[in-house]
Amino acid sequence: RNVTHYYQTVEHNMLEEMTAELEASSDYAERRESIRRFNANSPVLKKGLALTPVKFGISFTATFLNQAGALIHIYTDGSIHLNHGGTEMGQGLNIKVAQVVAQIFQVDISRIQITATNTDKVPNTSPTAASSGADLNGKAAQNAAEILKKRLTEFAARHYHVTEEDVEFRNGHVRVREQIVSFEQLVQQAYFAQVSLSSTGFYRTPKIFYDRSQARGRPFYYFAFGAACVEVIVDTLTGEYKMLRADILHDVGDSLNPAIDIGQVEGGFIQGMGWLTTEELVWNAKGKLMTNGPASYKIPAVADMPLDLRVKLVENRKNPEDTVFHSKAVGEPPFMLGIAAWCAIKDAVASLADYRLQPHVDAPATPERVLWGCEQMRKAVAAAQPAESAREPVTH
Template identity: 55%
Template sequence: KVANTSATAASTGADLNGKAAQDAARQIRERLAACAAARHGGQAQDVRFANDKVHVSGRTLDFATLVGEAYLDRVQLWSDGFYATPGLSWDKDTMQGRPFYYFAYGAAVSEVIVDTLTGEWKLLRADILHDAGKSLNPAVDIGQVEGAFIQGMGWLTTEELVWHPGSGKLTTHAPSTYKIPTANDCPPVFNVQLFEGRNFEDSIHRSKAVGEPPLLLPFSVFFAIRDAVSAVGGHRVDPPLRAPATSEAILTAIGAVQRANAGG
């Protein structure tokens, strides 16, 4: 248990914990290298670790063998690590500084179909390219992007908060009253790729956080719906579509476009 540890919110889990783990591993490596040099000659800085082998002073040992030797030599085989993101600053009064270590980028294109009689809609296709730096695990990161996209789509289209007009109590308090997206809301064509490029900053293995940035990509869904509503008036009227773009909101926007187009 780590006392007073920070939350892994804001996509900091891999960035902070990963670099702290790297710091701890580096300390153990330095101890093992010093142990290998003391036992087998040479300098600690010349010891190499690769493919479960240890190369020291012209000899090659199994990694497990060196660990056993270090245990007998009473070398500490565990460690802890700490990491603080460097170079961050922010002045709330002047609104100047560097609040973020790096930025993640992404692009998405969505295709939707809208029923102009009911306001119902369906996502037919989404193509996404997201920047995860040098991904730590592409399969996990792609899953994160897919999940964030569908979550964000719900945020922008179906998840409408409703409060009681008298008591002010939130009435959409559970999945029974609050429409969240499901697997059925995933488009039949869902293409997700990771942008191939290392993080310019010294993050863990030059990766980038991917937990929350993709949440903004489904704005492409919202604007695809908005474009479809605009098509009702031949793209001559700016649709007054609000978010979340529920079927009711879409139908209201369609009506406004039709009236404006008719000159009413």
């Protein structure tokens, strides 16, 4: 049960404990009973509730793409120039990678200037995709920063006649036994001593391999886990629905930046919700895609947000694998949490047949398809009633 169809064993599985935690924090059992009572007394408006888990593998399945580079220069005023192979597209990648470098040198992030990704600085960059941007580029930047830190540490040990263990970077300063010098002061001393203050960094993801001819291997370095509990209300006469509440618990390991990660979980969930509820693709008879722009393609907007959205990151659970500071990727995994919205809609429709039948509601569950599902339930109930009446005993 813990081996995937591509023969990778799922290690460090957190789904059981996460599902139990979300079930408790979202009051799932109590709300399930409350919704049953509501639906029994509401002939038109029906509520639905669903809790779904997600297991998402992180890495490019094309193994060679799991590599990244970085370039770091330290200038004599103590400022740091950082360039890496990832593309910042609003997801907060640059901030995360800068935080990694700041953590290594123990300096304020304001010292670090990131320039836009360019192959004249970091060549042969992999796509910023597969949720691996921070994993790959963060590790490459960490490698470059640690090379430079080691150089500075070795220089400080020589310059001050101490051991390398006596040199400690902390709070924008460097402690050399009893003496404390500023970071920029040590950098200037290293420059005058002709120590290189520039380094490239490189990272390749370990442990992974995949044989496409046999469709087996270990394509993913690790798995990210999540769970979502969504409540909806459906108008069974029109198929219109509204997301009432969403509770999400997501695993990001030891988060590099919780504020960014919560934002990514929120955005990923809403995008996934749109994927399974509103984003209908329509082709004409000639095979041309007709829903190819905002005029014809409906993405979720602010009014489609759940009225009550609660996102929590799993706490105190580091990634067991050696990722950058034991964090986990966060881009795509929360996208799959949108499945809970689709399942909640189907749950509301199923209440029309007292949950005895599974409604056929294709994804995306547009209001039209939801209405067809409601009609399907009503017809099934109507067809079952004469048969049940025929079985009823005759009373005099």
